[in-house]
Amino acid sequence: MIMNDKKDIKKETILTVAEKFFARFGLRKTTMDEIAKTARIGKSTLxxxxxxxxxxxxxxxxxxxxILKSKLEENIARAANPRxxxxAYVLTRMKHLKELSNYYSSLTDEYPEHYSFVERTREDFTKxxxxxxxTIxxxxxEKGVFQIADVDTAAQAIVITMKGLEYPLLLQEDAGNMEDTIHNLLNILFKGIESRP
Amino acid sequence: MIMNDKKDIKKETILTVAEKFFARFGLRKTTMDEIAKTARIGKSTLxxxxxxxxxxxxxxxxxxxxILKSKLEENIARAANPRxxxxAYVLTRMKHLKELSNYYSSLTDEYPEHYSFVERTREDFTKxxxxxxxTIxxxxxEKGVFQIADVDTAAQAIVITMKGLEYPLLLQEDAGNMEDTIHNLLNILFKGIESRP
DNA sequence: ATTTCGACTGTTTTCGTATTATGGTCGAAA
DNA sequence: TTTCGACCATAATACGAAAACAGTCGAAAT
Structure with missing residues (x-):
């Protein structure tokens, strides 16, 4: 456990370099030699x-x-009520992915290729x-604004819907339409779970 | 316009042959020569x-x-009320795709490759x-069981959600989970649009 | 004991090229 | 109107050689 801080800093440096390559060239076309060279270390060190x-x-x-997690928490904290x-959660999440796809130009191309790998890696985030x-x-x-029989299944349904919309969003299948659609879905969702007097 | 019936019958024959090839090998690996040979006609005739x-x-x-359309209409007619x-609509549609993916073994592989082409071809169906x-x-x-401000956007939101769920459904990302998810979504949806006394 | 790296290896990917397969055309024949 | 054989330009494939690659290992540096 000695030198762990130093090790983490070095790992971080490597990640910063690797990140840029992955963003520009994707997983397949990024080579370990390039990462090593750019990070000014031997490949073995990698x-x-x-x-x-x-x-x-x-x-x-x-x-x-x-990063997305902290973004979400920030925007959730800013919001006044559960609604x-x-x-904020759904909008932040979908917008973040959209922005990401601009930076990670390879994301759209490699989406099908690495779908299951990315999904496995994101397991913790999904949880x-x-x-x-x-919680929301x-x-x-508790505050009497929502009325849901099964919170677990409701949360799961929302997550799977968001995941489902990812690929069409990346393909910009309906581009401008997409944000409207998310708003509409949210409206329906809210009517669906809002308790009425 | 003479001989149009005969022509349509021939077209139908070709389609029947082509269908089986596309199902087994997909668009790319199916050749015109094979279709012609199996249909016992010259390639030029194709x-x-x-x-x-x-x-x-x-x-x-x-x-x-x-086929899906008539399946949908059949099941809708069978249903007693708008709910x-x-x-029936959503379940029939999603189950149909799932069944189709068993028959069209290439569907999953070629989904990203031909996404936009298929989407363009399905435009009429989407309408x-x-x-x-x-209408539903x-x-x-009209019957006072739904309460929706904007029918157009609601319908659009449902369609886009169903489309979004197609790819995860094909990848069987959550396999058994998927049908449950659709049910959950339907439940939320219904609570969202059902009018309450 | 931890960290670094050069030299190495077995495997993939790339590349140039020759060859085949394929989508599509055309004019003639039925 | 319908059929098709012969034909073409291009795309896919096959293949061997060369290059690039992910990953290993033992030794040197710290």
Whole structure:
């Protein structure tokens, strides 16, 4: 456990370099030699800090997930009530992905190719998503603004719907339409769970 | 316009042959020579009835859309009230795609590759979907069981959500989970549009 | 003990090229 | 009107050689 701070800093440096390559060239076309050269270290050193290229990629995904997580928490905290929190959650999440797809130009191309790998890597984030949504929904029930029979399944349904909309969103299938659609879905969703006097 | 019946019959024969090839090998790996040989006609004859390979593929898609359409209409007619109609619509549509993916083994692989082409070809079907959903929703409003401000956007939101769920459904990302998810979504949806006393 | 790396390896990817397969055309024949 | 054989330009494939690649290892540096 000695020198762990120093090791983490170095890992971070490597990730910063790797991130840029993955963004521009994707997983397949990014080479370990390039990462090593750009980071000014030997390629072998890379393998001292990470066990494989996929491992680095996974670390980048997890880092990205942490950024989104803090973004979500920030926007949720800003929201005044459960309704606004839920709205902020869905909108922030979908907008973030959209922005990401501009930076990660390879994201759209490699989406099908690496779908299951990314999904496996995001497992923790997905758990976080469900937990957070459950918390928001539960808070809404407690405050008497939501009326939901099964919070678990409701949270799961929301997550799967958001995931489902990811690919069409990346393909910009309906481009401008998409944000409207999300708003409409939110409206229907709210009418669906809002308790009425 | 002479001999149009005979021509249509021949076209139908070609489609039946082509369909099986597309199902087993997908669009790319199916060759015009194979279709011609199996249909026992010259390849040039194929081009007398269809203007390109994609044209045949599009015809197969449209045929499949018609089948789904009649399936939908059958199940909608069977349903007693707007709520059951809407439920039947969504479930029939999603189950049909799932069944189709068993038959069309290439569907999953080629989904990203031909996404935009299939989408363009399905445009008419998509219009039908929105129209049908609007009719169901309008009927629900008229009978006082639904309460929706904007029928158009609601119908659109439902269609886009169903489309969004297609790819995860094909990838069987949550396999058994998927049908449950659709049910959950339907439940939320219903709570969202049902009028309450 | 931790960290770094050069040299190495077995496997993929790339590349140039020759060859085949394929989508599509055309004019003639039925 | 319908059919098709012969034909064409292009795209896919096959293949061997060369290059690039992910990952290993033992030794050197810290």
């Amino acid at each position: 393998y001292y800090y990470f066990k494989s290229k996929e491992d680095i990629f996974a670390a980048v995904i997890r880092k990205e997930s942490r 606004e929190k839920l709205s 976080y998503e469900i937990d957070t949504l459950k 929904l539960a808070e809404g029930i | 081009y007398y009835y269809f203007k390109s390979k994609e044209d045949i593929f599009a015809a197969v898609i449209r045929k499949e859309s018609r 059951e109609k809407l439920s 039908y979907e929105i129209d049908t959903l609007k 929703l309008a009927e629900g409003i």
